[in-house]
Amino acid sequence: MSVIAKKQESSTNAERRRRGKELILRVAEEVFANLGFQGATMTEIGKRAGLPKANIHYYFSSKAKLYQRVIDNVFTVWLKAADKFDDHDDPRQALTAYISAKMELARSRPNGSKVWANEIIRGAPMIRDYLETHLLDWCISREARIQSWIDRGMMRPVNPRYLLYMIWASTQHYADFGTQITVLNNGEALSDEAFDEAKNTLIDVILNGLLYESN
Amino acid sequence: MSVIAKKQESSTNAERRRRGKELILRVAEEVFANLGFQGATMTEIGKRAGLPKANIHYYFSSKAKLYQRVIDNVFTVWLKAADKFDDHDDPRQALTAYISAKMELARSRPNGSKVWANEIIRGAPMIRDYLETHLLDWCISREARIQSWIDRGMMRPVNPRYLLYMIWASTQHYADFGTQITVLNNGEALSDEAFDEAKNTLIDVILNGLLYESN
DNA sequence: GTCTATAGAATGATAGAC
DNA sequence: GTCTATCATTCTATAGAC
Numbered sequence: 075m076s077v078i079a080k081k082q083e084s085s086t087n088a089e090r091r092r093r094g095k096e097l098i099l100r101v102a103e104e105v106f107a108n109l110g111f112q113g114a115t116m117t118e119i120g121k122r123a124g125l126p127k128a129n130i131h132y133y134f135s136s137k138a139k140l141y142q143r144v145i146d147n148v149f150t151v152w153l154k155a156a157d158k159f160d161d162h163d164d165p166r167q168a169l170t171a172y173i174s175a176k177m178e179l180a181r182s183r184p185n186g187s188k189v190w191a192n193e194i195i196r197g198a199p200m201i202r203d204y205l206e207t208h209l210l211d212w213c214i215s216r217e218a219r220i221q222s223w224i225d226r227g228m229m230r231p232v233n234p235r236y237l238l239y240m241i242w243a244s245t246q247h248y249a250d251f252g253t254q255i256t257v258l259n260n261g262e263a264l265s266d267e268a269f270d271e272a273k274n275t276l277i278d279v280i281l282n283g284l285l286y287e288s289n
Numbered sequence: 290m291s292v293i294a295k296k297q298e299s300s301t302n303a304e305r306r307r308r309g310k311e312l313i314l315r316v317a318e319e320v321f322a323n324l325g326f327q328g329a330t331m332t333e334i335g336k337r338a339g340l341p342k343a344n345i346h347y348y349f350s351s352k353a354k355l356y357q358r359v360i361d362n363v364f365t366v367w368l369k370a371a372d373k374f375d376d377h378d379d380p381r382q383a384l385t386a387y388i389s390a391k392m393e394l395a396r397s398r399p400n401g402s403k404v405w406a407n408e409i410i411r412g413a414p415m416i417r418d419y420l421e422t423h424l425l426d427w428c429i430s431r432e433a434r435i436q437s438w439i440d441r442g443m444m445r446p447v448n449p450r451y452l453l454y455m456i457w458a459s460t461q462h463y464a465d466f467g468t469q470i471t472v473l474n475n476g477e478a479l480s481d482e483a484f485d486e487a488k489n490t491l492i493d494v495i496l497n498g499l500l501y502e503s504n
Numbered sequence: 505g506t507c508t509a510t511a512g513a514a515t516g517a518t519a520g521a522c
Numbered sequence: 523g524t525c526t527a528t529c530a531t532t533c534t535a536t537a538g539a540c
Contacts, residue, residue: 087523091523107410108410108411108412109327109411110325110326110327110328110407110410110411111325111328112324112325112327112328113325113326113327113328113411115514115515115516116515116516116517117514117515117516125524125525126524126525126526127515127516127517128517128518128524128525128526129523129524129525131516131517131518132523132524135517136516136517137515137516137517188410191406191410191465191466192325192407192410194465194466194468194469195322195323195325195403195406195407195465195466195468196323196324196325196328197323197468198468198469198472202472205469205472205473206472209469209472209473210472210473213473230497232490232493232494233486233487233490235473236486236487236490236491237490237494239459239462239463239466239470239487240459240462240490240491240494242462242466243458243459243461243462243466244454244455244458244459246458247454247455247457247458248454250406250409250410251406251409251410251454251457251458253409253410253412253413254409254413254420254424255454257413257417257420257421257424257425258420258424258425258428258450271448271451272448272451272454275447275448275451275452275455276451276455278447278498279447279452279455279494279495279498279499280494280498281498282445282497282498282499283493283494283495283496283497283498283499284494284497284498287502302505306505330532330533330534331533331534331535332532332533332534340506340507341506341507341508342534342535343506343507343508343535343536344505344506344507346534346535346536347505347506350535351534351535352533352534352535
């Protein structure tokens with residue numbers, strides 16, 4: 075076997091290993107979201123991934139480590155969507171883009187949002203440092219941006235932080251409380267059209283609540 | 290011992306028993322809120338209540354039954370606050386009263402809100418029937434009320450259901466995500482003044498977003 | 505009613521064969 | 523790398539003394 079062939083085989087194995095880890099992470103996100111950290115079991119994660127639990131321990135040394143990796147992914151995805159906030163220097167466009175991005179995330183990755191919510195409700199034992207550093211930094215810089223809009227008379231004066239909380243809460247609700255929303259929708263998940271209407275209602279009320287008539 | 294004395298003693302014992310159950314329920318709400326259903330243990334509940342776990346089982350036959358009772362209490366308290374919605378036939382007054390009541394509940398009973406959130410995130414296994422009956426009924430009647438305001442030109446047209454979700458989400462956030470809010474507040478819980486400002490921001494944005502200038 | 509002790513089941517983690 | 527078998531721990535729940 076040539077060196078090149080060896081390299082290719084090695085690359086293939088690495089690739090397979092990566093895919094195995096990806097699969098486990100995806101399944102683990104779902105299980106942690108629906109059962110909480112304590113409720114989730116390695117056996118259940120293994121079962122849904124089609125593996126004995128010993129294999130999960132082979133890839134991720136402990137349940138806590140696996141959970142930490144799931145949380146890392148959730149935060150990475152959130153950060154990426156949150157950057158939509160910076161695309162425009164106009165409150166109407168920026169807030170519309172941000173609310174839309176958050177709603178699309180709630181739609182496409184509800185389990186990530188649930189894991190995050192579960193973790194916060196528990197008192198954030200695993201991610202306190204994220205909150206104290208990355209999240210706080212993100213907030214401070216965006217609050218400055220919102221304040222500059224207020225100072226320039228582009229929107230009504232509100233405490234920027236409470237505005238951010240309002241947007242987080244009302245968008246993430248469609249992921250975290252998806253079960254309740256489905257039950258109240260006669261047991262059917264919101265259609266794409268209904269979800270769009272919900273999104274537009276949020277944008278409509280918040281922008282109307284913040285912007286002056288003239289804008 | 291006279292019959293009256295016997296009656297009094299019996300009443301005192303019943304009273305003590307009731308107080309014992311109350312204490313356990315209060316402690317259980319806190320433990321379920323912070324650890325989730327699976328994370329909460331009878332040992333921990335007993336420890337915080339100053340009792341061995343066998344006593345908890347004496348008062349509540351099983352962990353599931355105790356949890357169900359905690360959930361019952363949460364829903365009862367919520368229903369009472371939700372009635373604030375009916376005190377006025379004017380959107381400004383009614384929505385202000387309702388948002389205020391929800392925020393006061395988030396402030397005074399954050400653990401109840403967290404238990405509810407945990408239960409919904411898990412897929413509402415224990416309270417699906419509540420959602421399908423009591424909560425749905427409550428929604429339908431209040432949506433009709435909101436719709437009548439819209440029909441009478443008292444507020445801008447929005448889908449009443451998504452407005453309710455917005456109010457629930459943005460108020461309950463202050464309970465469910467209290468840990469995150471505290472960390473972002475430099476590790477200190479929101480002061481009464483800050484909480485009031487948050488409440489007024491919500492009322493301000495939502496009412497401004499819904500009502501016509503002339504109102 | 506209250507407690508100690510323990511049964512019986514489930515879980516995270518690992519050893520060791522293949 | 524993958525699997526079976528198993529250990530050590532922890533949990534719900536109950537038995538039984540007081």
